Amino acid sequence: MVNQILYWEDVGEGTEIPPVSLELTHNRIIMGVCATRDNFPLHHDPEFAHASGYKGPAVAGAFLQGFLGRCVTDWSGPTGKLRKLTLPFRTPNCQGDTITASGKVTRKFLENGDHRVDCELTVTNQDGIATVNAQATVGLPSRA
Amino acid sequence: MALTEKDLALIGKESEPFYAPDDVCKCMIRHYCEMMEDPNPLYTDEEYAKKSKYGGIIAPPQMLMVWCMPRMWPFPEFPWMPMAELELPGVDTYIATDMIHEFYKPVRPGDKLRYVMKLDKVSDLKKTRIGEGHFITTTQTYYNQNDEVVGREIRTVLKYKPNE
Amino acid sequence: MTTDELPPEVQQYIGRLSSFMEGPDEVNKPMIRHWCEMVEDANPLYTDEEYAKNSEYGGIISPPTMLTTWVYPRWWPPLPLDEMDPAIGPAQLDVPLGDVPFFAASSITGEYLLPMRPGDKIRYQTELHSISPFKKIRIGAGHFVTTIHYYYNQRDELVGTTEFVLFRYRMEE
């Protein structure tokens, strides 16, 4: 279980967010379509994906949001609150890839009394290529 | 090969209950109807269903099995069932051949379903088009949270050794 | 289209708001659970009743990142054309930007303001937020078109926003 509480005071700039990995099997690709409800053919149809220049079906933005959201709260525990997530699209994450998300804290600040951190999150594939460089803002509980 | 002593002793035994991972819900009914292209208003049209004899949305009766499919992650621990203990030497591949469903009570959003599976019979080794095997007949009895039997599924599967 | 000034027929699109589109399903526990299966998310706020009940939320909440999922249009029956609002989605492609036949998703940003709980009905509205001046980037030259979805619950509370940036471009030698 990921029920630990991570306090704002216990993190600093540079604190690492441990990696989480998923294998993008065909199974998970289809699971992603059904769970996100995004049925655009690029996300499940190998022929459509090939014709669009991809090596296979690529996961949707919503899938990556879910994956990065998980990466953050696996680290922060359930008392951490994802406030903002920016996800620039770069390299597609396709069927057959194994993707790993990890990150680090880049800034620690207070906003309207809320204790927050900004984080940089990176998704890399099995070839070591960074496919997504995302930014997240997370609210953490304070000991104060 | 014939049935073993252990196989024969399992006939007539019941499994522990299998619980549905989700309550019956309108969203899964709707997603099912999307894939089947089933427009029956009892399943998805609140207005219509409210005025019907059911007084509200019901699940397609044929969704019985769907509710109790095991979750995909984290991998569930399966309850004991007699079928898993069958030895049936020499056969290793399953194929479903026949399935009977009986529907007794409407299943509604919010219901919590479970079933128990009984091993009814196992045939002697038989020759079929695809290989030699045993026909295994089981009955799954589905209950709701009020312990009412809502339906039953009688299933025959062939466990066989595929032809070379 | 080589100056930074957008012509008036393009500018009139900026700020345009669509009507509301309601999600086909209420927020619900089975879809939350299926989402967690997808990314193997064990956060107990999403699936552990006991834990969630004793948390500050008092019960299960949806992963905030599920915002877009709650409002995806149904898959069947096909939506009648007159129920579709032309200002949604295609708006980004409708804007008369000249010879920019290609498009590529550039980024998506979610802001998560309030928890969504089982039973909530989520609807959204899209604003065509901005259109950049003509720019050259690695893949070609064109305009960034930014739309923002605003998501509300049944109490008219803004639960979150997603900002979607689309690059409409042409190839450059």
Added chain:
Amino acid sequence: MTHHIVYWDDVTEGQDIGSYSMQMTAVKISGGAWATRDTNPIHHDKDFALKAQQRDMIVNIMHSEGILSKLATDWSGPEGELKRTRFNIEGNCCVGDLMTVSGNVIRKWIGGEDEGFLAGLHLVELQVNSVTPVGPFCNAQITMALPAKK
């Protein structure tokens, strides 16, 4: 929206209940497997399906049953109640196949005292068959209770 009602009194044995076709695509088949929560890779993984001696990914059993039952209730209207289905698989239905489902009424009767939960109901039994261009796919005998005129 109004929906048609088929009364038991108006049904005759042998009567045609119409037909329905569905083009089976990879999405339809794997989506059907997911809507029924069936994770067997034979329904979503082409390589696995080929290894299992199939032509391609195959439609799963709950999906097939859903489509056959749909024809029955499309015909009867929502007043008709599904009571019992007997479902047999004869072949398979793969990606690219056009599945065509058709059926007719094979029996009409009032449930007897010895028929348990069917006793006293106005019943019809339907034979519903599903075929693909390759051959028969599956069939079902579906027992339905219909409303009767006074």
